[in-house]
Amino acid sequence: MSNEHHHAAEGEYIPETYIPHPETHGTKTLWKVFFILLFITIIDFAIYFIAPAGLGRNIVFVALGLVKAVLIVGIFMHLNYEAKFLRWMIALPAAVFISYLAWLLLLEGSFVSTY
Amino acid sequence: MSNSATISPKLWAGGRSPFNVSYGKLMMWVFLLSDAFTFSSLLVGYGAIRFSYSGSSTPWPDPSAIFNHFPGFHGFYLPLLFVSLMTFILIGSSVTMVLAVEAGHRKSKAEVSKYMILTIIGGAAFLGCQAWEWSQFIHEGGRLDTNNFGITAQGYTHLHEAGKFGNHFEWMAGDRQPGPVPFASLFFIVTGFHGFHVLSGVIINIIIWLNVIRGTYERRGHYEMVEKVGLYWHFVDLVWVFVFTFYYLI
Incomplete structure (x- = not known):
């Protein structure tokens, strides 16, 4: 090496x-x-x-x-x-948590509009 | 070494970087991941508040009713044109940044310096555009705690009739009323937070460029600092893609 x-x-x-x-x-x-x-x-x-x-x-x-x-x-x-581990370490948390947050809060926003 | 089955256990056994990157670059990636969460919180918060106004008596204003100006064309209805120019500027400064990184791999000091100057000019031009956009919005009455862009039904009828791309357009009495305050405050907060990232990116770029021309990285034997600041700069461009999508297109 x-x-x-x-x-x-x-x-x-x-x-x-x-x-x-x-x-x-x-x-x-x-x-x-x-x-x-x-x-x-x-x-x-x-x-x-x-x-x-x-x-x-x-x-x-x-x-x-x-x-x-x-x-x-x-x-x-x-x-x-980049190395496979680095790719997944960055891409996976961003994709999972951001889409989860978007799903939860947009749902919440829609509910507030009907309230 | 050719067999992946024998490499995998050794990858985490110490004595080498499992990610095959330097410590500084790995930490830059971790920072950018956390920054991505910050920006996504702001943009998702914007989305949630915008959704909460659907069906409201003071509906969320159509962005094309507000951001439809272009410097030098006062009074003309030109939605999306200025912000597309800003996008072009930022994409252009992104490609010059990545060309500086590529030149750094070849240890070509003159080329790194040239492309970094172009990147700094692009960043400064973007900031100038954003200052103009802000001053225009403030001039028309946008404040952190005030939004006079609650477009009335009459206002939208007027906009759809007279607001053809390139036409002369002025609001009439009764077209506008006080609208959702979060529209204005979130505009200042999100574009301001992004603009502050651009500003710090330009400053860091200038510092790194000074080091380049002073030969610091030539003596060090590698241009990894240019790569690290490049990562930050591209991230700023990445955030702009989503600000552009959610603020101006949708």
Whole structure:
């Protein structure tokens, strides 16, 4: 096992100062993601004026927002390329707790409106 | 080493990073996860309060009735245009940030510096846009404790007739009345909290950029600090995606 850190002895692992060797994936994917994000925003803009306001349109907006989020976190924040444990440690709690909170509180909000 | 069955137990047995990241980067991810919960609480709270106004005598205002201005086009009905420009600016500064990170992997000091300057300019431009958006809303009477955008039935009829994209549009007497106060206060709190993240991101970016041009990371042998501030910067962009969706689109 090669160690990139200069202060550590060869093969010695120091948690506080360990830096893995950076891997570069080139800029092609990054520009592609940039143009996809731009395109989705233009689609959002178009749908806003074409489709009538309502639940269907809102679902499309949230779905497109989630696509943008996956691209930003996966490619720009590099999470797709990280170790499997790190990917799940970040993605799973966020997905589970945020959707649970949204479900509970939106239900509560709807109830308050009828009260 | 090629057999995953023999690697798995060793992954957590010490002597290596199970996540194969540095301590600082792992902690940045943990911080961003907690920050994601903070922002989701604010946005879900916004959703709950908005839902609670359905069927109310003072309905939640349609965002296009309020955020329909563009600098230099006073009095024209241009909903979503300015905020889309803000989104473009932030996406643009995100791609320059990730290009700085990529240049850092190749240890190209000049390129890291160039892309970080572009990112800082993008962030500052976004903050300028947000200042304009706030001043516009405050100018029209939006306050933390006041919202004069309770659009009446007459107001919506007027908006649907005269409010065509690019048309001249002015409110008439009787179009507006005091509306739900949380609309204004949550607008200031959520966009303010996001804007404060952008501001601190710009400041941290400037500090890291100064370190880049001073050769701190060149001497250190790696540009991991650029990666860490990059994670923070992309997170700010990520939050904006949802602020844009829930405040302006829906």
